[in-house]
Amino acid sequence: MNLNIATANSFLFSRTQNFDYLQIAIEKAEELLSQQSRFEVPDQLGYLHCNLARWLCLRADGNPVSDSDPFFSNLMTDQDPVFTDQMLWVLGESRSSTRRYKGSEADVDRALYLTNNAIESINSGHPEWAGFHATLGKVYMHRAAMFMTRPDLDRNFHSELDLAVQAQEVALQFLPPNNPTRASVLEQMVGAISMISDRTNDPVLKKKAVELCRQGLDCAQARIRIHIRLAATLGTILLGSHDYVEGSEMLEKAVQLLPKACPRSSSSDDKQKFLKSHFGLASMAASALLNSSASPSHALGVLERGRGVMAGLFLDARTGLDDLKRAHPVLASKFEVLGEQLNADSKTNEKAFRPHAEPEVSELGTSQMNFKINLHHEFDELVETIRQQHGFSDFLLPATTAQMMEAAVDGPIVVINTSGYRSDAIIIERTQITSIRLPNMHWVQVQGIARRMQHLASFDYRSSRELTPLLEWLWLVAARPILDHLGFSHSPKDDNWPHVWWIPTGGLAHLPIHAAGMHSKTSSDETVLDRVISSYASSVRSLIHSRQGAVQKDSINDQQALLISMAETPHQSSLPFAVAEIRTIEPLVRDIGLTIASDKSPGSTDEVLNLMKTSRILHFAGHGMSDAQDPSESCLLTTDWEYNPLTVRKLRQEGLQDTSKFLAYLSSCSTGAIKNLKMTDESTHLINSCQLAGFRHVIGALWEVSDPHCVEVARLVYQTLKEDGLVDMVVAKGLHIAIRSIRKSCQSGSSRNPTSSKIEEDNVMETNLENELEELTRELETFGIFSREGSDEQRDAVPINAPRRQQEHFDSFLWVPYVHYGA
Structure with a gap:
């Protein structure tokens, strides 16, 4: 019985990373060992030794003291933290980037003792001779990982690596070619050899690592997830050797396998855990392809394939029929x-x-x-x-090049991709797909800023002191070169605004590209907001999906709007302007031609979901909450949110496609936020979920919003809809008008911090781009923008009410968080 309990708890630990389960597994196994005379089958004792050894190693790994740089440490493993460190060495990353293990060396010493005992209890003809040696190799790898990051232990990790390779070689010698375990051993051996070659700078070892990767990929019986890691590892090694063609091919192969590693039958938790471990893989593959002179359309296809995997599975089952x-x-x-x-x-x-x-x-x-x-x-x-x-x-196949160009019929689609290799904008227009290099946008900077933005989740820190240099940096390194390339170099002379759809990848998804610009300047041409109307999409595919079934201007008769005000929410701050917001927009909604779905504002989640099914517009004025650990649990806060929240998961499960859903206006905080950087590729937030549920348009916020300003933004959006009708282009236009108006009112009451930038003091834009970037870099560093520290802890996104803001300095960037996703 104890053996079953130990095994079950180890399984629970692997799924939850809750160390309480691991501790129970170890305690039950130790109890069994103290009663080993009761084992009737000798092999059982050997299995118990090996299992306990693995569990002790995992306990010794513990929780890392600090996360390493996410370039590859977040990318390659969904099972074993040791493999993370192996990949850092494959890349030549500094030892300081690896995890710092805080467990006890006694655990890894005992693990080695137990594994050797298991091997000594059998001989080379035993069926588990190879398996036990494979476990021994893993134990040595765990020990090496601990010793290399804990100099205080004064233990030699070099010898541990050599012994790991020896054990792995024995395992491979006795594993037949069709054994699924073979690929796993090869994977571990690649990491050990790469770490040794980094120490010795031996090209022979690097060549051996490449050959071992190829052998692992030839193991037809291996799990798909191992094939993905081996292909990604091989691609990385080849790129490091300047073999860009085959290296990019290997990364592309890894990306192509991602959807197969997430079958529909697996749980969302399992998919999320796996995809977190491969964050950034698609972006790297796309960059490598562009670096190898592949066409922009080819690179874009790979990028589309490797991002939004869970949403893609969802759309497959909800596609237009x-x-x-x-x-x-x-x-x-x-x-x-x-x-x-x-x-x-x-x-x-x-x-x-x-x-x-x-x-x-x-x-x-x-x-x-x-x-x-x-x-x-x-x-x-x-x-x-x-x-x-x-x-x-x-x-259900990925969109073709022709279909992607057709999606740009109303304006260009700009996919901004960044990785450790390079940064590019892939631009989709009606007649072509091109790309431009963004040489001044560096991946490390983007990730540092994204982590900083997550860390500064409090509204109080979203000040001009923080945002001024950030928006100017975004303008100089990305927005301006892209808009200049498109020919949008000045404000339009009439009301014929060009429209651009932005698809940022990786850490860029946390940044307000629509707000980039030199807002302290008197000229109105040096901001995105003054050149184009901006919308967002999580992918080209999601944009195509949102445009299925065009809405006609004369099809709004007898349609409903669901207006919800949550001025009071259990255990949350009051939102006095939520009621005023609904009262302000209600007559405008009626003038549009819609009826109100309910006489009273529905409060519970079930009431909201039920009324959504018969409503063309959903307007929710209340609190929003982003979940860092499980983005699918991010939610809008209804009256029963504590036990029945209106989550991303529930919104995705609502079958709304059969009815005409036009606009979900989420006048809440952080509805477009993803608190976990590793889930950025999946865009699992409330805005995207409303689109997947069937809404053509969604308005939301990247972070906290000002309660009183929400009223004015909503009024201007609905006023525009009243004047121009419920047609696609009007939603983005209305939000564009609203945030330009809010920006003007904010800027009229504030001035830029005199210490924030040399650009303001001179009141003249520097003509030398290099000097501008250097100046902004110093500013960003001053504010801690490039700090590696981040926070994965969940924080409530609570709007700020008027009395509180009166105690703060007037902020000129209250308009920034509002964004539009849609057709």
Whole structure:
């Protein structure tokens, strides 16, 4: 019984990273060892030794004292923290970038003792001879990782690496080519050899690491996730050797496998954990492809493939079916049924491995798991059947180059990609896809700023002192060169504003590209806001999805608007302007031609979800909350939010596509925020979820917003909708008018901090770009922008009410957080 309890708790630890589970597993295993005379089968004792050794190593790893630089440390592992450090050495990263293990060296010493005992209990002809040596190699790798980052221990990690390779070589010698474990051992060996070659600078070892990666990729029986890591590792090594062509091909291969490693039958928790470990992989692959002279459309296709994987699976099951319904109604009906079943919430599945789950209810029932797996296979088979029908060969396949260019019919789409190799803007226009290099945008700076922005989640720190240099930096390194390239170099002379859709990747998704500019200047040409109307999209595919089924201007009769004001929310600060906001926009909504969905503002989550199904517009004035640990649990705060929150997950599960959903206006804090940098590629936030649920347009906020200013922004947006009608271009236009108006009123009451920049003092824009960047870099460093420290802790995003702001200095950037996503 103790063995089952130990194994179950180790499994729970692997899913939750809750060390309480690991401690229980170790305690139960130690109890069993004290009773080893009761083991009737000798092999059982060897297995117990090896399992306990692995668990002791994990306890010794502990929680890292500080996160390492995310360039690859966040990228390569969804299982073992030691592999993270191996990859840093593959890249030649400094030892200071690796984790600092704070566990006890006694644990790794005992792990070595136990593993050697297990090996000594068998001989080379035993079936587990290779497996036990593979475990021994892992133990040595854990020991090396601890010793290299703990000089206070005065232990030699070099010898541990050599012994790890020796153990791995023994394991490989006795593992047949078709054994799935072989690829895992090869993966570990690549890391050990790369770390040794970094110490010795031996090109022979580097060449051996490349060969081992190739062998691992040839293991057809290996798990897809191991293939992904091996391909990414091989690509990185090749790029480091200036083999850009094959290196980019390997990274592309890794990206192409990402969706296959996230089957629909797996839980959202499992998908999120895996994708966090591969944050930035698609961006690196796209950069490497551009570096190898691949076409921008090719690089863009890979970028699209490797970002928004979970959203892509969701869209596959919620795609528009008008053509299929007309041609093959039976197939369309079956597709809809299977899609809804796949996207339906399974509370057992999603909550099974939460940290506080009880062991007796934590395991999925076999029948339920089999049901999900069978659904997954049945769905895939149905998709193949549909593709065999005439005219449907590209059903659910990634958008073609022609389809992506068609998406730019109303204005260019700009994908800004940054990685450790280079930064680029891939520009989609109606007749072409091009790219321009952004040589002054550096990945390390972007990640540092993104972490800084996460760390400064309090509204009080979003001041002109922080934002002035940031917005000027964004302008100089990205926005201005892009807009100049597009020919948008001046403010339009009439009201015919060009429209640009921004798709930022990685850490850039945390930054307000729409607000970039020299706002302290008297000239109105040196800001994004004064040259173009800006909208955002999480991907080209999501933009195409939001445009399916055009809304006609005369189709608004007898439609409803759901207006919700949450002036009082349990255990949250009051929002006195929320009621005023709804009262201000209600007559405008009626003038548009919509009826109000309910006489009273619905308060509970279930009431809101039910009324959403019959409402064309949702306007929510209340609190929003972003969840750092699980972005799918980010939510709007209803009256019952503490036990039944209106989460990203629930919004995604609402089948709203069959009705005409025009606008979700989320007048709340942080509805576009992702508190966990590693989940940025997935864009799992409330704004994106409303789009996936069926809304063509969503207005939200990147961070905290001012309660009184929300009223004026909303009024101007709905006033524009009243004047021009419910058509696509009007939503972004209305928000553009509103934030320009708020900016003007804010700037008229404030002046720039005289210590913030030399540019303001001179009142003349520097003609030398290098000098400007140097000046801004010094400013950013002064404010701690490039600090490596960040915060993954969840913080409530609470709007600031009027009395509190009266105690603060007047801020000129209250307009910045408001953003538009949509068609």
